[in-house]
Amino acid sequence: xxxxxxxxxYLITVTGKKLTVTCSQNMNHEYMSWYRQDPGLGLRQIYYxxxxxxxxxxxxxxxxxxxxxxxxxxxxxxxxxxxxxTSLYFCASSRDNQNYGxxxxxxxxxxxx
Amino acid sequence: xxxxxQPPSMDCAEGRAANLPCNHSTISGNEYVxxxxxxxxxxxxxxxxxxxxxxxxxMASLIITEDRKSSTLIxxxxxxxxxxxxxxxxxSSARQxxxxxxxxxxxxP
Numbered sequence: 604x605x606x607x608x609x610x611x612x613y614l615i616t617v618t619g620k621k622l623t624v625t626c627s628q629n630m631n632h633e634y635m636s637w638y639r640q641d642p643g644l645g646l647r648q649i650y651y652x653x654x655x656x657x658x659x660x661x662x663x664x665x666x667x668x669x670x671x672x673x674x675x676x677x678x679x680x681x682x683x684x685x686x687x688x689t690s691l692y693f694c695a696s697s698r699d700n701q702n703y704g705x706x707x708x709x710x711x712x713x714x715x716x
Numbered sequence: 717x718x719x720x721x722q723p724p725s726m727d728c729a730e731g732r733a734a735n736l737p738c739n740h741s742t743i744s745g746n747e748y749v750x751x752x753x754x755x756x757x758x759x760x761x762x763x764x765x766x767x768x769x770x771x772x773x774x775m776a777s778l779i780i781t782e783d784r785k786s787s788t789l790i791x792x793x794x795x796x797x798x799x800x801x802x803x804x805x806x807x808s809s810a811r812q813x814x815x816x817x818x819x820x821x822x823x824x825p
Contacts, residue, residue: 691757693760703762705752
């Protein structure tokens with residue numbers, strides 16, 4: 604089944620403890636992206652990647668890192684999480700073509716205490 | 717990217733057509749209209765997109781006015797599973813999308 608897989612689905616962590624949210628897609632998509640969703644603020648793009656080793660900042664990149672060493676994987680790294688990064692995170696992938704929409708993962712609900 | 721305006725909520729009877737409006741009066745010539753939906757807190761789901769012609773796929777139809785300042789997403793026979801938040805997004809890039817607050821569609825039995 605074609606899908607975007609995120610792990611973990613739920614995570615509670617403490618301030619300052621580094622964490623990684625993994626994202627993997629099995630559709631050979633060139634384009635991958637991370638969004639966060641917060642009440643009243645909608646979905647906001649954090650980082651995106653147009654292909655292997657090509658990444659760029661979205662609208663809210665502060666406090667996050669990403670890497671794209673392989674086409675299928677696009678992990679989101681929080682080096683020193685803070686409570687304002689408590690959010691619902693979505694990974695998405697797409698073909699590099701205007702005629703295709705994103706396929707989103709199921710989400711990761713992160714709580715930083 | 718152009719801003720969009722959608723009603724915050726709408727109801728629709730099961731089996732009837734759901735018509736979701738979107739205003740985008742500042743849309744520019746190279747910007748597409750994209751529609752996504754999000755069921756509860758699941759990942760958003762792509763529905764359809766268009767530039768200036770009307771479009772139809774297995775999920776929905778998209779009607780764009782001739783001046784491109786507004787559009788309507790039509791779900792021809794709404795079911796309870798279509799209850800979701802529907803996002804209308806205008807962008808020149810399918811990859812960099814700004815999701816607003818959308819329309820909460822509730823399909824009533």
